[in-house]
Amino acid sequence: MLLTDQLGRTEAVADGIRQRIAARVLAPGARIPSVRAQAEAMGVSKSTVVEAYERLAAEGAIVSRPGSGFYVAGKTRPLCLKAMGPELDRAVDPLWLARQSALAGSTMMMPGGGNLPEAWLPDDAVRRGLRAVARAETAIVTRYDQPQGFPPLRALIARRGAEKGVVASPDQIVLVDSATQALDLIARFLLQPGDTVLVDDPCYFNFVALLRAQRATVIGVPMTTEGPDLTALAALLAKHRPRFYLTNSALQNPTGTSLLPATAHRILRLCEAHETLVVEDEIFGDLEPDAAPRLAGFDGFERVIQIGGFSKTLTAAARCGWIALRPDWVEPLVDLKLALSLGNGHVCAALAHGLLTDGSYRRTLAETRRRLAGAMAQVARDLSECGLRIWAEPRGGYFLWMRLTDGRDAADVARRALTRNMLLAPGVVFSPSGGWQDFLRFNVGHCADPQVMKSLRAVLG
Amino acid sequence: MLLTDQLGRTEAVADGIRQRIAARVLAPGARIPSVRAQAEAMGVSKSTVVEAYERLAAEGAIVSRPGSGFYVAGKTRPLCLKAMGPELDRAVDPLWLARQSALAGSTMMMPGGGNLPEAWLPDDAVRRGLRAVARAETAIVTRYDQPQGFPPLRALIARRGAEKGVVASPDQIVLVDSATQALDLIARFLLQPGDTVLVDDPCYFNFVALLRAQRATVIGVPMTTEGPDLTALAALLAKHRPRFYLTNSALQNPTGTSLLPATAHRILRLCEAHETLVVEDEIFGDLEPDAAPRLAGFDGFERVIQIGGFSKTLTAAARCGWIALRPDWVEPLVDLKLALSLGNGHVCAALAHGLLTDGSYRRTLAETRRRLAGAMAQVARDLSECGLRIWAEPRGGYFLWMRLTDGRDAADVARRALTRNMLLAPGVVFSPSGGWQDFLRFNVGHCADPQVMKSLRAVLG
Known part of the structure; x- marks a missing residue:
């Protein structure tokens, strides 16, 4: 001793x-x-x-x-997300990519962008919807929305969930200002500083920034073409006892893959065994031609929290998101929402409700799916001709996850593209482990433009 | 040893x-x-x-x-704000009050509410504004706003600040979705878990909930009729080395007081000596008949961060807030904003800009100030006749901070009022120290309604 x-x-x-x-x-x-x-x-x-x-x-x-x-010692400095990662150049800096993706009226070509081209979004429907809101009762144009969010929209979201096999009552839905704010609110609701969260590797880059801002430790579960690697998931659950696992069941960003029923079942079994919650991000779910299984549908909201929104499919200018969760967590979550924001946008909720009920949303979804299906096949062919290999055939949506087959580093290609006024999205940006260095994510909506594809050929060739 | x-x-x-x-x-x-x-x-x-x-x-x-x-040991429970304070009944539960204040179409009488009556808000102007936005360029109705926020609105906010002696360039303004979100973003930007923040005692109750959700220790600086008690402020700064001091310089909530120039000067000197930042909440500033000094005006944004919004004066249904701060903090703050929300509402920013430029906002402010001035005098007289004593004559705004002079506990009075379908706001709700138990905050906009005053007399009498 x-x-x-x-x-x-x-x-x-x-x-x-x-x-x-x-x-x-x-x-x-x-x-x-x-x-x-x-x-x-x-x-x-x-x-x-x-x-x-x-x-x-x-x-x-x-x-x-x-x-x-x-x-x-030392002056407390403000939280600097940039300083929380390695020093990066623009081509591989997720924060810079997020800024570029958000820039309206950009003249940059956006094959790596995260949103549909402006011309694909239903601007006429949104204009009509805004005029309809202008005629709504006074409370809708002047007052805070109800604490849990506009009841008619919550009822609609519940009904739409049921069509995908996800059964929640409107009382289990909480409206927020966007799917991103939904994740942020959930993170603040569930996480203590230092908690661990599992994400997919690769995953949407903003997940990592948002969770780091909440001082969580973020660890990636390697993706396979059939969903997350279940052996790795089991080991990471056992080792890190994460608070939750954050994933897209449908049209995963950036790989475009969707869960198979057996995989969904096994993910839930594993998370149950390790007392880990699941946060299922539904943001691209409405773009599926037919619905893949949902973790929330299998689970019935015992262990799963679902989040979603309309910024990708309807409009990103009047944002509206939602959270579906177990009934006993609704009240404390709404308390937190009120303390942090006083509530979601009443006008935006009424606008979304209007467009979901007047047929605009179904029409725009049908049209977008039709255009994407055509573009997806054509862009996949064009990119293959440039020597890229598709990783997994997506069921829909607008992302293609492609591998460079000539040994080039995707970040180098993205750097070269930037000099030609083109934004590409190299794989490393999406990887919490810094992997996937020979991959690029393509947005088929932007690549379908012949001018963009021509420039892309020059960059990739 | x-x-x-x-x-x-x-x-x-x-x-x-x-x-x-x-x-x-x-x-x-x-x-x-x-x-x-x-x-x-x-x-x-x-x-x-x-x-x-x-x-x-x-x-x-x-x-x-x-x-x-x-x-x-123990299952991690979600963050429950309710569990972070003492167990309270509805009359003195700030979270419940926040819910009630937000409830649109409530049939409850709201002398304790935090917002102007629906009929006082410029619904026609908002409807016109929404129709104007419906005619705006496509990006405004379909795309994310620019990362820092709609440039024309930032320029306007900078110009309006200059009218109050606060000089900031539009590049120092960051748009967010509300003044509450502004404070939340600043808290996340500046605070580490366990940091201390000073607030006024009494202060807006949501400040305490929001800061606690960020795991800060919140300590109150006693208010005097001439602003914060400077001796107490000095002692608290020395003892706790708080990260920032959060205050309203103009029309403080709930007391209605505004800073005198000498007090503003001394607050800044003290905070400078203790390396403490100041967050100045401008939310009621536009309701002043003439502008009191602003800490940001004296300081020039070295030590002060200003936040504001339009939910109290224009509409709470399409929210829009802003942050003004030192130039070198803008970029990391915008990174954080994008990570946590992807950006502010484009439609809401365009709407606010439209109403600020077409004269609607100036007209509605002038009309609201005129109505409030008349109502303030009348309501103060009526409440005095009920045996309440005014604490300090406000320069404007809609809050009256009144003391019960007969030894009654204000929470008891609020409990009684609830049984008569009336929401009162007892002092203890606003006090981080649990003091001010014989005070009530009144909203003169709601009290000006003769029916409400009649019921109020019955409750108070």
Whole structure:
């Protein structure tokens, strides 16, 4: 049995503090436990703690403020997502890609973009919808929406879910301002700082940024052409005991894959065994030609929370998202939503409701699916001719996940494309592990433009 | 010098873990440091740590998962704001009050509400504005707003600030979906878990809920009729080294007071001396008859961040808020905004811009100020006749902070009012320290209704 001497104890105290600073349990500017409290907590004398603190102060790790105590050195800096990842150039910086994808009226060609081209979105229907909202009752144009969100839209969302085998009552639906805000609210509802979350690898890059902002540890589950690698999922669940697993069951971003029933069943079994929740992002679900199984449908909202929205399919200018979850979590979630935002947009909820009931949404979905089906086949052929290989045939949607077969690094290709005013989305951007370096995600909506494909050929050729 | 024996060391290790569980540094379900790491960190033998962990497991504080390690006992529960405060009844539950204030079409009388009556809001202007947006370019009705927010509206907000002596370029303005979201984004930008924030006591109750959701420690600075108590502020700054001080300079909620120039100067000097930032909430600023000094105006955005929005004065149904801050923080803040929401509502920003440029907003402000000035005087007289005493004469706005002079508890009065279908806002709801128990906040817009005042007399009499 090891007997520590005075020197050893001093170093042990100092090292404990160093570790807590390194882990940011003690952040810059935070107060260090008082000498007395630390001495009691570690069962050492006060003089040992004083010596340890003096050592840390001499190192510059902490500073003494007379009459007030010791503090972690350094000015607290604001949260900088950029500083939380490696230093990146524009071609592989997810934050920069997000900005570019959001830029309206950009003159940049967007084969790597995350949204449909402006011309594909139903602007006439949205204009009609806005005029209809302008005629709505006064509360809809002047007042906060109801705490849980516009009841008629919640009823519609519940009904649409049932068509995909997902049974929730309107009382289980909470409206929010977007699917992204839905995930953010869920993350804040469920996560403690330092919790682990599993995502797919590759996955939508913003998932990682959003979860990191919530100070979660984000770990990727390798994707296969048939969905997440179940052996890897089982091992990661056992090792990390994650709070939840975040996935797209339908038309996964960026791979375009959808879950098979047996895979859905096994994911739920595994998550149940490890007491891990599932957050199922439905954002592309309405673009499926016919519905793949949903985890929420199999599970009945015991373990699964579903999120979705209309920014990808209807309009991103008047946003509206939703969360479906177990009944006993609705009230505390709505409390949190009110505290953090006072509520979702009433006008946007009424607009979405109008477009979902007047037939506009069904028409635009049918038209978009038809255009995408044609474009998907053509773009896949065109890209194959450029020497790229398709990873898995998507059932629908607008993403193609393609592999460069000539050993080139996709980030290099994206850098070259940028010099030609073209945004590409290299695989590494979507990978929490920094993998998939020979992959690119293509948006077939943008690639279907012959001018864009011509430029793309030049870049890829 | 105290020499600890094996028993003392075991207890020291166990107690360190107990403290970290109590402080939620180790949350339910979190993994405890491995035996080896803990032994190294504390300079004790592994057998000491094993013994300590066995003791904690026997107590039920932690659980062992064979092959995986030790974990804090208890299922992680979702964040429940209600559980973070004392158990309250409806009359004094801020979350419930927030729900009631948001409920559109409520038949409840709302002398304690936080918003103007529906009939006071410019619904015709909003309807016209929505029709105008329906005619706007396609990007405005279908696409995400630009990452920093609609440039014409940012230019307008900068110009309006200059009229109040607050000089910021449009590049220093970031649009968000509401003033509440503005505060939330700032809190996430600036705060580490466990940081301290100062607020006014009393203050807008949602401040406390929002900051607690960000795991901040919230401490109140006592308000005087001339603004925050500067002696108390100085002491609290020295003692707690808060990250920021959150306040309304103009028409403080709930007291209705506005800062005097000398007070503004002294607040900034004190915060500078203690390296504390200031977040200035401008939400009621446009209701002032003439502009009180602004902390951001004196400071020039070195230390002050300003937030605001239009939900109180224009419409709460299509929300739009803004943040003005130092130039070098704009880019990381916009990164964070995109990660957490993908951006503010394009339609809402265009709507606000339209109503601010077509004269609607100036007209509605002038009319609202005129109505409020008349109602304020009348309601103050009526309430005085009920035996309440005004705390400080507000310069404008719609809140009156009144004291019960007969020794009654305001929460009891609010409970009684609830049985008569009337929402009152007792002082304790606004107090982070649980004080102000003989105060009520009145909304003169609602109290100006003779029917409401009649019922109010019955409740108060």
